[in-house]
Amino acid sequence: MLYASTGCFTLTAIMGVWLSIFAARHKRPFSFLTPIHVGSAIVGSVFLIIAISNGDSRLMLNVALAVAITAFGVLMAFFRRRGAMIAPLYMCHILLAVMFYFSMVCFTIFPHFGLN
Template sequence: MLYASTGCFTLTVIMGVWLAIFAARYKRPFSFLTPVHVGSAIVGSVFLVIAISNGDSRLMLNVALAVAIAAFGVLMAFFRRRGAMIAPLYMCHILLAVMFYFSMVCFTIFPNFGLD
């Protein structure tokens, strides 16, 4: 399940970078980018919860990060629909996502990462 979750989050990262490029250019992204970004993050989160339910308790920090990332993403969407781009929201979303993704990759590639 951890490989599936990391794969979904890799797609999320790719779509997120593509969305960031559009945002930096002040252009509207392609209509499929946001749903794929959000959808792959949701599917990856489901796989993450399944991995935790199978006994991999090392991933609890990742769950907390995922909740925070999602909260910042919802706030970004809320303000974006009203025509505002609040840079600190974007930066918090991105920085937490980078920490989350590197942690996921480390747990996936190195099975003993985080164990005593």
């Protein structure tokens, strides 16, 4: 399940980079980018929860990061719909997502990462 979750979050990261390029240019992204970004994050989160329920307790930090990333993403969407782009929200979302992704990749590539 960890490989499936990492794969989904890789797609999420790719779509996120593409979305951030559009945001930096102050242009509207393609209509399919945001649903793919959000959908792959949701599917990856489901796989992450399944991995945790199978006994991989090392991933609890990732769950906390995922909740924070989601909260910033919802706030970004809320303000974006009203025409505002608040840079600190974007930066918090991006920085937390980078930490989350690197942690996921480390747990996936190195199965004994974080174990004594």
